[in-house]
Ligand SMILES: Nc1nc2c(ncn2[C@@H]2O[C@H](COP(=O)(O)OP(=O)(O)OP(=O)(O)O)[C@@H](O)[C@H]2O)c(=O)[nH]1
């Protein structure tokens with residue numbers, strides 16, 4: 001158990017609501033709460049009482065006391081539900097700071113849970129993703145990781161690697177005992193690592209939502225299509241080519257998935273400084289998008305081509321054309337024709353990205369997790385190459401040891417204060 005002071009924070013979202021929850025954790029949390037609440041506390045018993053600031057009633061509250069170590073943080077905790085007025089909540093927090101608590105930093109409750117061995121880093125990161133997730137699949141995925149499925153996989157990989165390293169080291173220490181050639185098989189480990197790494201992209205999409213970029217030449221009707229898809233005039237539309245400069249974003253929710261539509265500047269060669277920046281932003285949006293929609297103009301003599309691969313090709317202004325175009329979606333932002341079909345195509349692609357996630361067990365939910373698994377994989381592949389090139393086994397052992405170290409950083413078996421600060425500073429206050 002880490003020696004810590006007592007911290008307090010509002011754990012519910014800012015703003016007015018039916019209730020607002022203030023939490024305390026740390027050795028003095030009961031003492032601090034009991035300066036304002038006059039009851040005989042029993043752990044895990046819900047009590048209805050008054051929250052007092054000196055002789056004055058601040059609010060009627062529901063309070064629960066929790067006794068270490070069976071709590072979220074592993075420390076003594078108190079959870080107080082007030083009426084959800086921010087003025088009440090901040091006054092309560094201030095008075096508890098006067099009574100000896102300190103205002104919690106971002107993610108400090110969960111950080112303590114980690115430091116007290118209640119969860120490893122993969123699980124702590126998943127807690128944040130559960131809160132942040134924009135889709136139901138995203139929540140489901142983050143749950144799996146919070147429940148320890150990723151950490152279980154990492155632990156089993158670590159065990160396998162340790163066994164391998166031990167069998168190498170025995171040969172290094174007693175070379176005379178072994179006359180056969182050492183044959184190291186890392187294929188099942190690389191396979192498992194690659195499999196779990198492949199979950200990151202769809203998981204990110206499920207958690208953060210799907211980004212859809214509307215791309216194409218100036219004046220083809222990208223902004224009009226954005227407006228048609230969301231049903232109101234979000235982006236400026238004019239007959240002047242080069243109207244949209246900055247990217248314009250709008251969100252829609254379909255089947256529990258957040259879809260971020262991004263209208264972009266028409267892509268063309270230009271000398272105009274402002275438009276140039278816009279075009280660069282369009283290209284960047286294209287790069288970052290999960291789904292790229294290329295929009296063309298039915299009345300343009302030439303259907304320009306896109307240099308990058310696109311997922312959906314659309315010909316707009318079909319109301320002005322005499323024929324229909326093959327192999328592309330024919331739409332009119334003006335009459336609404338084909339817009340519903342476009343929405344469905346986007347949704348189908350979006351859900352196919354995330355649907356695959358339902359079946360997998362261990363999921364990578366954070367960039368840090370992806371990065372460390374990738375580094376671990378690189379070391380193992382290095383070891384495989386070293387073996388193929390006939391390097392001495394102690395060289396191979398170094399790679400395997402490094403791979404293990406990366407896995408240890410992943411779970412938090414080893415960590416530094418800097419790393420913890422980075423991880424938990426992304427959290428909300430009170431989590
Ligand atoms: N007839 C017809 N006109 C359309 C349609 N869609 C857009 N337009 C017109 O085409 C012009 C350009 O539309 P925008 O939506 O501004 O085109 P854009 O691709 O966003 O253009 P930039 O922002 O300049 O790249 C406007 O005058 C629109 O009214 C359509 O389906 N039919």
Ligand SMILES: [Mg+2]
Nearest residue numbers: 222223243244
């Ligand atoms: Mg536009």
